Amino acid sequence: MVALTVRLSSRIPRAIHTSAIHLNNRSGGNGAKPAEDTTDHNDEVENQPGTETSGGRWRGHATASIRTRYQRRRQASALPPVELPPSFLRNNVTLHASQEQPRLPIALAEDARHPKLSPLSLDQGPSPRLRLYFEAALRRLLARGRDLALDLENSRLNKDDRRWSSPETVARAVRVWDMALDSATHMINAIHPIRQSEHFYKVRPFWWSQVPRILNIGLPGHHDQFPSLVAPLSDQLSFAEQYDYPLAHIIADLPVETFIALRKSINRELFASPPPTFDHKTSKRPITILALSGFGGRSITEAIGQHFAHSMGADLIYLDAYDVSEVVGGYLGQNWAYSRGPLAMLGFRAAELNGKTAGGRDERPLEGQDDDEIDTDVGISASNTSPSTVVEELQKLRQGEYESFSKWENLKIDKMLEQIIRSTNSESSESHTRPVLIHLHDIIELSMTIEGSLLINRLRALTDVAWQQGLPIAILGTSSCEQQSEEYQNAIREFAVNDFVVTRHVQPDYVERYTALKGHAPTHANFHLQKADYLVENVSNITRMLRALDQETPQMPGMSLDSILSYLRSSDLELSILQNSILPAPEIYHLACAFKSQEGEAAINNIPAVLEERITLGPLQQWQGHNLFGEDRGEGDALSGISTAGEDPHTLEARATPKLNEYEKRIASGQVNRENLRITFADVHAPPETISALRLLTSLSLLRPDAFSYGVLAQDKINGCLLYGPPGTGKTMLAKAVAKESGANMLEISGASINDKWVGESEKLIRAVFTLAKKLTPCVVFIDEADSLLASRSMFTNRASHREHINQFLKEWDGMEETNAFIMVATNRPFDLDDAVLRRLPRKIHVDLPLEKDRLAILKLLLKGETLDESVSLDEYAQRTPYYSGSDLKNMCVAAAMAAVEEENEAAAKHDGPHPFQYPERRILRKSHFEKALKSIPASISEDMPSLKLIRKFDEEYGNRKRSATKSSMGFGLVEDKHHIK
Structure with a gap:
């Protein structure tokens, strides 16, 4: 019985021993009540814990002794006075003024100049x-x-x-x-x-x-x-x-409906009265959180918070991870420059967890360490805590079994947070009646750290106390992350259990991408909103570091945002290290010291020298086997898909290049560089339905990410497409056009990249296809001549390796391992594919032989750069070329052009005049050239070809002919009705 009692008691989570002073018994500030009003039984905040148990209930120190309470009150009275920095009150606290417009964030104001x-x-x-x-x-x-x-x-x-x-x-x-x-x-x-x-x-x-x-x-x-x-x-x-x-x-x-709904939600929270049964000791008020993906800047969420507060007539308190680290960390004796404790570095840790810092995204493994053993998503390099330890400590924190701060530090944290909450109070009576909106940015990143989670809990607890005491107050949590890691998404899911969480994917340059997709060049290629946000964040961090270096002269006269912007507007933006990523604390310290060493007003003239000093230094770390200004020049180069010639070294360092293992590097050689492709949909003649279907399957999720964030599209998708038809009909060209115009990465797979002589190696390469595709998201995996890889297992009964290969491929494809790959398969023998493969290819597009009008369009497309003689009738040759594929027509045109060149060479050989033979500026293709080409280039497909009959049978069983008695809506059609194959 005793043993059972011990086991049961060991499973009860212990509340974190955090404490807080009573809001009406604080030292300094407005609204303090007389000391005699505070009694032992009315120590409200003291009994509020700092974390939530797994069941969602708050556990208080109900059995705290009178001696402990008296000691805590004595300690609270001994706390040093709190005074918020003037820079915080100037930049982070906005008192409502109906006649004034909300200030536009700097990055968005700069965007309005372009x-x-x-x-x-x-x-x-x-x-x-x-x-x-x-x-x-x-x-x-x-x-x-x-x-x-x-x-x-x-x-x-x-x-x-x-x-x-x-x-x-x-x-x-x-x-x-x-x-x-x-x-x-x-x-x-x-x-x-x-x-x-x-x-x-x-x-x-x-x-x-x-x-x-x-x-x-x-x-x-x-x-x-x-x-x-x-x-x-x-x-x-x-x-x-x-x-x-x-x-x-x-x-x-961002959908306007989302903005309106969130504004209504915040308005309800702001003006809601606490119910009579609400007790901040045992209750927790849910908050509204907006988490954006696809964009790592903070200007959009900052503007949203400002307009929410202004439309509701509320005062606004803006907080992010840097503000918390500077204000709260400074009160605890930590400093950005010389005393970098966990709180002081909280802002940089949040940026690293967000993926905005270059160092956190491009760490190199130690020599002899396997890539698979490295968790690249956590990236907490600011401390010596391993990712597994952080996860364990966060779990203990949620269960009330972790204590990160001492009791004295908890008292100081509560006092500073309380001062922040009351920072909108002024002498006027009106300010006491206005509601207060606390905009907490980086809330997701903060929750991924031990100290940040505790600070969020304490801020929410003190806000609930103020709300219960009659202050209209609410918290808006926001976060912006360009590429969300798995840990980041898990943190969002944990918030969504109890809070109102809205996630949306935004693209500030959505319209610019749309116009570029339509063939228009960008109008302001030198401006990018996220880079402008990074610039503002880095300049702000340098200013904070200057304050940490010298409290008396917190900012050099030449080191201002306007001076930095004026310099960048007149310079090549690619040379700036301040906008490619968020610089870590050591680099901010290095730049702040360089700016501090400048003399007065002359600092603005030395901004280029300070920045170029860092640029010429190149990456701070050069790893064995890598050159100074880039990545490994071996197999990994094919992964980026972007030419690095002439790029800034710091851009190369900041780029989030995925880390590849041995097998992914072998597969990465098949990545298609879109810049090297010249084929677009304008160069391929295909029915509009075919092109529309391909664009829909591969590009719609990029153009409309909001449509894929809910409902059936958020759970399932069409992840496969089959292009089938006779040889030479343009299947590969369509795939290249998709790679060029879809905006997705293209990974080409063949038997040579998969097959390996060693047992088990091919299966690992197949798995690498999907893991690499996940890292290259969005990615289209293109398998040409797929019948060599995905042929029916019954055809190779004597080859066990083929069965193992296709089983592994189907397992990865079927979603047993999470991927975002879209599989595009092309073959001229679709009837040889395995049945399970066909099931995973719900869209089957028949790219068939061109009809007469299609052959005419192809000839015009091929000969658009040639000069034709009046005797040449393309309509005639389109009629005389039944069973010609697009490739056959191309070969015929090439042969005609070569015949013209050969005729010119014969004329030059016969020339015997005093002057050298002058070749015509442009050749002229005559009817005789096409007649000669037509004789030398016959159709590669005949009416009696068995594979053609099998393709037609496959189309009737699996393609569009199965659903319609008329000609397939995809592709061209086999031949005219009078030539239909029997």
Whole structure:
């Protein structure tokens, strides 16, 4: 019985021994009650623990002795006074002023300086959907303009009404009519494009992200998107009227519905009253969290928080990991420069866990250490704690069995956090009645560290105390991560158990990518919003480090953001080390010391010298077997897919190149470099349905990531496509065009890259295909001549190795190992493929022999750069070439051109004049050349070819002919009806 009691008691989680002073008994600050009001039984915050048990209940120190409580109060009274730094109050605390506009984050303000090509400048032709969209916007704007005109007239009649004397009222009216003119112009062009001109915008208008989606509505899967794009028009127009910047300029392609829903959620939390049964000792108030992927900057979330607070009439307190590390760490005696404790380095650890630091993403293994034994996702190099230890300690923290700070440190942390919460208080009575919104950025990254988790818990606990005492207060948590690691996603899932978590994928350059996809060159290639965010973050860190180096002169006169921006605007942005990644603490210290050594105003003139000193140094670490300015020049080079010639060395160091094991390096040699490809869909003649289907399968998730974040598309997807048809019909060319235009990485696999003579090695190479594809996400794995790798297992009964190979391939393909690969298979013998392979290829596209009109289009495409004689009739040759594939037609054109060159050489040989023979500037292809070529290049496919009959039979059993009695909608069709194969 005693043993059973011991076992049971050992399983009860112990609460972390954290403590806090009573909010009304703090030293300093506003609103302190007399000391006699504080009694032992009313020590409210003292009984609030710092963590949550696995069951979600808070465990307090209900049995704390009077002696312990008295000792804690005595310790609290001995705490040093708290004074928030003036820089924190200036930059992080915003008191609500209805007449003032929220300040735009620096990166977004810089973005408004650069021109952007409108997607409406593309040659789209008349668009009924676009007309309806701008017609709906214009109708609302004209109605609003009429109301403003009536209000102006009434104001003129009433001499006491001076509202229209306010510049803000006039500015709102001007913005309404500017939007009305813009909408009217685009509505007219959508009806009939009277001119094809390029429209440029610096500030993104209200329709900026919606227009590409409207223009793509004709694609499969877009037919039901139009109502959801028109629904938030009123909110977008109202926002654009009220503020200097439209909503699209602030939230990029974040769905407007998400912004509106989050604003309503925060508004409810801010003005909700605590229920009578709420007790901060035993209860925990859920919070709202927005986690963005695809973008690592903080300007978008910062702007969202500012506009939430302004629209709700609330004061705003902005906190991120750097603010917590500087303010709270400084109060605990830690320093960025010379006393780098866990709290002081919390901001840099958060940036490392986010994947924004170059060192955390490109660590080299120790000699003799296997790549598979390294966990590259955790990356906590700021401490000596191993990833496994961190996970164990976080688990103990959640169970209440971990204590990171001493009791004295807990008291100091609570006092500083309480001072931050009350930092909006002023002498005016109005400030006490205004609500307070605490915007906590980097909340996901903070939760991935021991100290950050404790700070989040203490901040939430003290916020709950203030809420229960009558202060309207709420917390908005945000995070932005370009590429989320597995640990990062796990942290999001843990928050989602108890809190309202919204995750969205955003691309600030969504429209720029769309216009580039349509063949338009970028208009401001030297500007990138994420790089601008990184620049601001690095400059801010240098300024913080300068404060740590010298409290009396916290910032050099020449070391300001404006001076850095002015230098970068006049220089090559690729030379800047401040915008490629977030620099770690040692490099920030190095640059801060260099700036501090400059003399006064002359520092601005020496900014280039300070930065170039670091650039010329190159990577800080050079590893054995690697040259100074780049990665291993062996097999790993094929992975990047981007030429590194002329690139900044620091860019090479900062690039997040995936770490490859031995087998992945062998497979990486098959990666297709998109820059070296010259084939696009414009160079391939195929039915529009075929091209649309390929784009849909490989590019839709890149263009519309929001559509794949919920519902069936978030759980399942079509992960395979089969291109089948006779030889030479353009299957490989279509795959190359997909690689060129889809924006996805292309990994080409063949039997030579998979087969190995040693037992078990081929299976490891097959697994490497999928693990490498996961690292290259988004990735298209292209298998040409797939019948050599994925042939039916019944065909090789005497080869056990083939069965093992295809079993391993099917296992990886079927999702037993998590991958994001899309498998594109091409073959001219689809009937030889294994049945299980066919099941995993739900989309089967028949690329067949071209019909007469298709052969004519192919001939025109092939001969577009040649000069044809009037005697040449391409219609005639299109009619005379039945059973010619696209490859046969290409060979015929090449043969005709060679015949013309041969004729020129014969003429040159017969020339005997005094002057040398002059070759014509451009050759002319005549009918005799094509006749000669037609005789020498016959069709490679005949009517009696057995494989052609088998392909037709396969198409009838598995392809579109199975679902329709008419010709397949994919491909061209075997031949004309009169030539149908019997």
